[in-house]
Amino acid sequence: MGLRERKKLRTRVAIRQATYRLITEQGYDATTIEQIAEAAEVSPSTVFRYFATKEDIVLTDEYDPVMEAALRSRPADEPPLVSLRLMMTETLTSFIAEEDEELRQRTRLMVEVPAIRARMTETLSETAKVLSRVLADRSGRSADDLRVRVFVAAVLGALREVALYWGEHGQEGDLVTMVGEALDSLEGGLRL
Structure with a gap:
């Protein structure tokens, strides 16, 4: 992988890890994209750039x-x-x-x-x-x-x-x- 691909992978992984952590703490329905973005230290638009839906964060x-x-x-x-x-x-x-x-x-x-x-x-x-x-x-x-x-x-x-x-x-x-x-x-x- 090139540098760009590695950075994208790290961002996807950070978003997924933040999502799983938040879901464990507060449940799936209570977890918002905004909370995920904040926990992953990215913007909500970045989350949506990588994952079309919250479900995709879990499944991708x-x-x-x-x-x-x-x-x-x-x-x-x-x-x-x-x-x-x-x-x-x-x-x-x-x-x-x-x-x-x-x-x-x-x-x-x-x-x-x-x-x-x-x-x-x-x-x-x-x-x-x-x-x-x-x-x-x-x-x-x-x-x-x-x-x-x-x-x-x-x-x-x-x-x-x-x-x-x-x-x-x-x-x-x-x-x-x-x-x-x-x-x-x-x-x-x-x-x-």
Whole structure:
């Protein structure tokens, strides 16, 4: 990263950390953009320059480019579900190791705040576009191909449901293992 990108990243991180701290102290609804800006030592317009909504502060991270690069690094002839599974395992393991508390707070808020859960659908749609482009490149299909879109949406839907389930159940259990089990369900179908 260049100096400008590093400064932008530091600002995004400072805004997110201030947001999480304020939400912990006073709750999501009571936390305003003005309070977040003051705590992050930026202006409210700077907050909005980086994040369109308060929900985006909670949900936005820097992992789409990481996931894209990890998926692009997988062998071109590898089955797409295997590639996505390995990429998700690698990325999630890294996220847990580096930002465990942020992951836990984000998950709690996804469960507790309907506006965040609703906005999560939109942010996952953006992630789906990124991953669809990679799989489309590998398969010779269009990134807008219905099968590619449905496939990626199903995998990300599984990830979303695992996160919600984990949050609803006190964040108990190994998240990486749970994602693997969810992807096993996609691969093998639901057996009764």
